[in-house]
Amino acid sequence: MSAQTKTRLINEALQGNPIATETLQTYEAFTKFRDGVIQNLKEQGMMDEASRLENIKTLQLNAV
Numbered sequence: 631m632s633a634q635t636k637t638r639l640i641n642e643a644l645q646g647n648p649i650a651t652e653t654l655q656t657y658e659a660f661t662k663f664r665d666g667v668i669q670n671l672k673e674q675g676m677m678d679e680a681s682r683l684e685n686i687k688t689l690q691l692n693a694v
Contacts (some may be wrong), residue, residue: 661688 652667664683672679 657689664688 664686668680668683671677671683
């Protein structure tokens with residue numbers, strides 16, 4: 631089974647699942663908050679702190 635087929639099947643299985651939907655929404659809210667904090671730190675001249683947050687890897691998740 632190809633990776634594309636696996637991804638499609640997983641997305642179809644999760645679609646409409648309230649736990650998966652809520653988890654994705656929470657993660658999206660967290661990443662938006664993180665980006666806002668980074669922007670605020672840069673505006674305050676705290677480049678080292680902003681850089682530390684930017685270095686934390688985030689995942690690119692598909693919306694369900």
